[in-house]
Amino acid sequence: MRLALAEAVRAPETGDVPVGAVVLGPDGALLGRGRNEREATGDPTAHAEVVAIREAAHAVGGWRLRGCTLLVTLEPCTMCAGAVVLSRLERVVYGALDPKAGAAGSLWDLVRDRRLNHRPEVIAGVLAPECGALLTDFFRARPEDPAGGPAAATDTDFGTRGPMG
Numbered sequence: 419m420r421l422a423l424a425e426a427v428r429a430p431e432t433g434d435v436p437v438g439a440v441v442l443g444p445d446g447a448l449l450g451r452g453r454n455e456r457e458a459t460g461d462p463t464a465h466a467e468v469v470a471i472r473e474a475a476h477a478v479g480g481w482r483l484r485g486c487t488l489l490v491t492l493e494p495c496t497m498c499a500g501a502v503v504l505s506r507l508e509r510v511v512y513g514a515l516d517p518k519a520g521a522a523g524s525l526w527d528l529v530r531d532r533r534l535n536h537r538p539e540v541i542a543g544v545l546a547p548e549c550g551a552l553l554t555d556f557f558r559a560r561p562e563d564p565a566g567g568p569a570a571a572t573d574t575d576f577g578t579r580g581p582m583g
Contacts, residue, residue: 419489419513419545425453425466426491426552432458436552437492439466441474441507444485450474466490467498471505482506491549492576493520493542499528502538509539513549514576550576 425438434454441450452469456462467490475481483505491513494502499521502510510522510529521528522540530537553576 422489422491423548425451429453430556434458436556437466439470439488439490441470441483442487449477449486465498467494468501471501475505484508487511492516492553493522493524495519496521496526496528502529503534503536506536507538509541511541511544513545514553
């Protein structure tokens with residue numbers, strides 16, 4: 419998770435929300451890393467998880483990431499949870515909860531939906547205080563979002579509660 423945090427810390431350099439992710443292979447080797455790059459690239463799908471999963475798929479030479487683990491500083495959203503399922507990751511480990519958009523146990527639980535053909539193991543709350551503080555500090559220092567409205571998460575408590583609140 420510390421590797422994911424190191425990626426998250428770099429995201430605000432480009433105006434992006436500080437979320438970082440890494441994918442580790444079955445042997446623990448680093449296969450992919452990513453941080454939010456939506457502002458940097460203008461790509462709405464450039465979430466940390468998607469960037470890391472793409473890099474890992476390139477590293478292994480295919481889209482199936484069986485036996486691999488995604489570590490991410492913030493609970494995946496629905497798009498990223500879908501990418502986790504579709505890439506066949508064995509497990510997802512996340513730090514801070516996202517009570518407004520989380521799809522791995524807090525708001526939704528897409529990754530463990532019994533109707534899907536693949537359900538990864540989920541481990542929540544790893545280094546949650548550090549992951550949550552990074553996000554909270556970012557939004558407190560930035561009272562308005564780039565579109566001119568109130569910051570998206572100024573009233574969000576990222577992080578330290580369990581997946582069910």
